[in-house]
Amino acid sequence: MSSATMPGYEIAHARPRSIFTRFERKQELQHTTHFCPGCGHGILHKMVGRAIDELGIQDRTIMVGPVGCSVFTYHYFDVGHVMSAHGRAPAVATGVRRSRPQSIVLSYQGDGDLSAIGLAEIVHAANRGENVTVIFVNNAVYSMTGGQAAPTTLLGMKTATTPLGRSAAKEGYPLRMSELLATLEAPVYIERVGLGDNRSIVQAQRAVRRAIENQVKGLGFSLVEVLAPCPTIWKKSPVEAQRWVRSAMEKSFPLGVFRDRSKDAAPWPADEAAPDLEKIPEILGVAGAELPESPVLALAADVPVDLEVRVAGFGGQGVLLLGEVLAEAGLEAGLEVSWLPSYGPEMRSGTSNCHVRIAREPIDTPLVAAPHLLVAMNEPALRKFAAQVAQGGTILYNGAAFPEQLQRPDLRVIARPFAEIALELGNPRAMNMVMLGALLELVGVLPAACVRAALAQLVPNPKWQELDLRAIARGRAMAV
Ligand SMILES: Cc1ncc(C[n+]2csc(CCOP(=O)(O)OP(=O)(O)O)c2C)c(N)n1
Incomplete structure (x- = not known):
């Protein structure tokens, strides 16, 4: 008899159904993720999985995974996946969402990915108000490649490429993506949350769910920025790293809601039904026009080419x-x-x-x-x-x-x-x-x-x- 069915037991935490029970990675590691102990990605994966379960959208969710520690989402989430080049996830998510209007598209990106090489993509996707959800994992460094500085690296923070600490004069100020994107008209919801303590984690779970739910309701662009610990690259223990999210990261990147039109936003216009194919010549003003005869000589249908x-x-x-x-x-x-x-x-x-x-x-x-x-x-x-x-x-x-x-x-x-x-x-x-x-x-x-x-x-x-x-x-x- 499992604990689930034993009288007197209640399951408080369980693996989300949308997360695989075994991960198709190295044979001996199929029960573990590739994330380091205390990594924010691991915590966040669970939150995303839980939100997918709660909203009942597993069958129509498509995750776009770009480059960085987020690249292995396909090992963990039992949903559809598309991989993208570094920084291009919002552009790919746009294509997926527009061509499959019934799908729920999550662009899951690191800070190097989203705020450096992919800066243009995220700004334009947000500015178009694409009906996608962006989960933006800000750990202030390029982790996967060994800890180079990102646009989000804190002032004074030592990284592989800022060994003396980031200086405003040389490397500029940390880029506050949520604030920057909130200057645009179109986004519906932008919130920054942290994984610095349990209270913040509960709030982060709410934000992740809201950002995905907005898309389910067809409201438009939502983004959650998550301040995430990276103990290995920060050279801290998991506990110290979590504390550092609160004591240092939250000072540079204040938590908060920067945009929330979830209650009054109208459904995203591009989700409206496409016009009937027969109406297109009329819409284009070419109804009744003589079209050139084509093809010149159609091949018989049974000729394979x-x-x-x-x-x-x-x-x-x-x-x-x-x-x-x-x-x-x-x-x-x-x-x-x-x-x-x-x-x-x-x-x-x-x-x-x-x-x-x-x-x-x-x-x-x-x-x-x-x-x-x-x-x-x-x-x-x-x-x-x-x-x-x-x-x-x-x-x-x-x-x-x-x-x-x-x-x-x-x-x-x-x-x-x-x-x-x-x-x-x-x-x-x-x-x-x-x-x-x-x-x-x-x-x-x-x-x-x-x-x-x-x-x-x-x-x-x-x-x-x-x-x-x-x-x-x-x-x-x-x-x-
Ligand atoms: C076009 C391209 N440029 C550079 C790289 C090398 N690269 C791999 S991961 C990465 C940084 C990822 O950092 P971030 O998005 O912050 O994710 P994290 O690993 O911190 O989760 C870079 C630069 C690459 N794979 N492709």
Whole structure:
């Protein structure tokens, strides 16, 4: 018989249901968290878990975890998760919340994350009044990386990067994020709480719940700043660290409510139902307008297409145009496409590459990390990208001899002097189109009519169009 069912026993504290019973981390540590003894994150995790339970939102909660000691939220919370780059959690939370209006989105961020690298993101998300909840864990340092100064480091506080203590003259004053954000119009609720003693902890629990509940009610942006102990980096015992929250941190960062419109805020406007799709042409003022006939020649639905291409070379070699014509041809064939250019720091003669995807199904990301097909217009491009080509993929290389060291037995390599063909055609700049021709021949599925239509869009000058069509035809013959 467990204590829960034993007469006379009452459970006062229990693990929140939204927190896992075992943590999928190192085998021997599945019952412990990675937080140090006395760490504020651990206490706060429990509070967030409890609020999720109480509000009954576990099934629709999505946590956004950025970089810092908060990064492992997915080990602990049995909810949805999205990881974000350092500081970008409010931007990611915005995207998640707007695309999934029924979800409850928590952006869980440290002070380095939120007030240094992510300062712009939090200010703009707050200023837009996004209907998300931000849990802001202020421990006055970058803990995960070993205790460098953060914008919130206290004056006089010694850190790895302020060994003599933070000075206002050199490093500026501690940034009071709650006060700063409370100058904006849109936020609904901003409170600073502390984990310095039990009374404060009870208040912090209330604030966390309120900040999440506001979102459940659709009220808009809420943020709770939590002054959290970090015994390890502060080089204090857990008890000393907790005391220091009260004696030092609360002096620099006074606790309090800086904004509270929870009672009178109107529901967040962007949560209103989206207009009917049929009404959109009317709203955009294009109802009844003649839309161009598209696609030019739709591929039969049973032709499978899932193509990931990387095109690379020097700026000026027409890398981006090749990718654009390819993607546009896909569009003309009624397919899903993406084209993502990637520029080097220089313009002409710098490196340049682009990612192209063409698929039957909607495309999740425009990034092509493991191309099926690499078009390398020169040797540096080949060196840079050859190793990334997916197993069984193909490399089209502009050069008669493929460098020995880059050979891979699992790849098909078509190395041809494409540049010479362009010269024969009378213009070295047509090399990209010669390579496009070879590529199209390899890909096979894109109808010639779609390629012509794409070219007409992107290269309107008839003189160049005619040259490009000839170049494509020559390239096709070279692929076999
Ligand atoms: C773009 C980027 N820059 C720097 C880092 C290194 N980095 C990892 S954690 C961290 C600081 C996190 O500090 P904070 O947000 O205060 O969280 P804490 O660890 O104190 O909870 C930094 C700078 C990184 N991972 N990514």
